[in-house]
Amino acid sequence: MNRAEIIDLLIIYPFIPAGMMLFTLFCKTVFKKDISIFTTNLSVIVQYFMGGSIFLFFFNNPSKLVFPLNGFFGSITLMFDTYKLFFLAAYMATTSIVLISGHINESFRNYQERILLLLFFTGCSGIIVSGDMFNFFVYYELMIICAYVLIGSNKKYSASLKYMIFGALSSIFLLSGIIVNYLYTGMLSFPGDYSMPVLACIFFILSFMLKSAIFPFSWVSTCHSAARVGFSAMLSSFTLITGIFGLYYLALPGLRSNGMILNDILIIAYLSSLISAWNVFKAVKIKKMIAWSSVYAVSNAIILLMHGQIFYSFVYISAHSIYKTVMFLVCRTDHRLSKVLFNLCVMTAGGVFPFMIFLLKAHHNVFEESLLIIGSFLVMAGLFRVVPKGDVRLTDNATWVFLMFLILNISLFFFSTRFIDFKAQLVDYNSFISRIYISFVILGVSWLTAKNRRAQVLYKETKEFPMRSLNRELAVSIIMFLILILTFGR
């Protein structure tokens, strides 16, 4: 079996069991529940092995592979390159942690939800291997339509509807970008070999800003915290980073020649980073805190991307997927190991030495470094307030989650050394030592701040349902579009 066939199977494998389960939806069999659990878990495991094979292939021979998806799907063209390995890593890390924690059975409770989960996996895999804009759009829609229903499965229909309206709006902008690009260039493949019209780039940027929920959009805290724990983890750790995927593959190639718009996006990403960090600091509900910290991570990854540090950005989002999934899964458990894990994840999110995000924040000037320090402090001071408290069962699997967390982090570190020269950062020894010193000072100060603020009731149910601000947020998205158009005109 060659590389192309394995990459084909990455999409086909979760799709076929989902189709078979869909046909047997109305059959009355005794083993229906057991079969659905078995099929879903098996799909994740098989995808894990296939992903591992792809890693081995591309790790030894980094290249770009364009090939048709044979057979049933006709003439769809897929593409895989070295950068996509990081998205595959993020996807596999998320699914494997959720699988090992037992949350696939816990968070997706009935037959229909498991079918939707398999279709969601198909969409995720399809996004990773998609070779052109329209396939990206179709797989993204498949993923997000399943997400609408799965968020609503926790009886939070209003959050689901809010997610749906913003998702639809971002899809409209994405479709507009595809249409404009096709009308001007007659091409549907990812730009790179041809120049894309700037208007299409603007549509793509706005679409991916909406998908990544960066400033001024704030739907993520409502929507990601509404789902069940396992699915919240998937939304925060994988669905959110598809915005960065789109930004890199669709919008950025067209913008490389236009530094002005790149600077504007950089400013928006810095604003988003600071505001989301402040929201983590101020939030009183755990899942909202973690959701906001996801926006903080995505904003930082966009900053790295805009600086041209593509590998740094992609390693950042892979690390983000690992610790964010673990955070969601352990934040509401009472196991002693869960508390250790949660605190480790908080330090990873803050970028404290020796965690990997510390190394990824290396290449910035003093002003940008100071903004990141403020962000790190706010995120850690906010998240250290959380005292994991049990209302979700994970006690039996906490050891496995802990082991998986360690294995994935170590693997990611060794994997990223192939693309990033971490040793080069040691050249400026004094700067390196001073950054270690500063990171420990932030750690100490944020810990003390959190300790003083711990008296706040963390599990307080506040009346928080920003449906009222839905129209305002929609208006903001249109105004953002107009501002980008004016920037283009400038």
Added chain:
Amino acid sequence: MIEALIIIIGFFGLITNRDLIRKIMCINIIQGMLIYMFINFSAHSSMTPPILNSGDISGMADPVPHALMLTAIVVGVCFNSIALSIVVKIYRRCQSINTDDIYEQS
């Protein structure tokens, strides 16, 4: 030009309406007009339908936009069915589909 105007009306309705059904209708108007605009730009009356009888393809309309927009229509239908089913669930729970009323009741 008319398509652009209708898209602007759709956006205006999406922003200002508080009724969930109307919001979904506005999203549909925008999507529909985008699809119509794409088809309109990619083919005109002098072109023949892209059905291959002989080897000559001159004067034929480009079939790619039609294929793409058919897929986009299918995606739109999926979105509609799920959006409306969620609105029904919200109505059963809150006895209203007005965003302000839903806020008050939650």
